[in-house]
């Protein structure tokens with residue numbers, strides 16, 4: 513194979529690889545959207561009262577449990593909701609760092625176990 517043919521083949525393989533990566537990323541994005549849609553349908557939206565805990569790594573359903581909240585500075589008067597264990601974690605981190613406590617419970621949102 514000539515140098516030019518080899519170079520052409522390498523570029524062609526690289527382009528096919530890049531196209532495959534884009535295709536897989538698109539599949540992942542669609543699968544993630546579908547999971548979110550199903551989670552929203554089953555447990556309610558993430559971060560909303562009675563929906564799912566707003567912490568991405570948690571997303572525990574909040575229905576029937578205390579709904580702790582933080583002010584959502586992106587939305588006037590808005591709040592984002594969290595489960596008991598995540599609220600405890602945030603409060604522990606805030607106390608450790610000396611920052612103001614972010615999670616609070618509005619009495620109407622408290623559910624005793």
Ligand SMILES: [Zn+2]
Nearest residue numbers: 565570595598
């Ligand atoms: Zn949580």
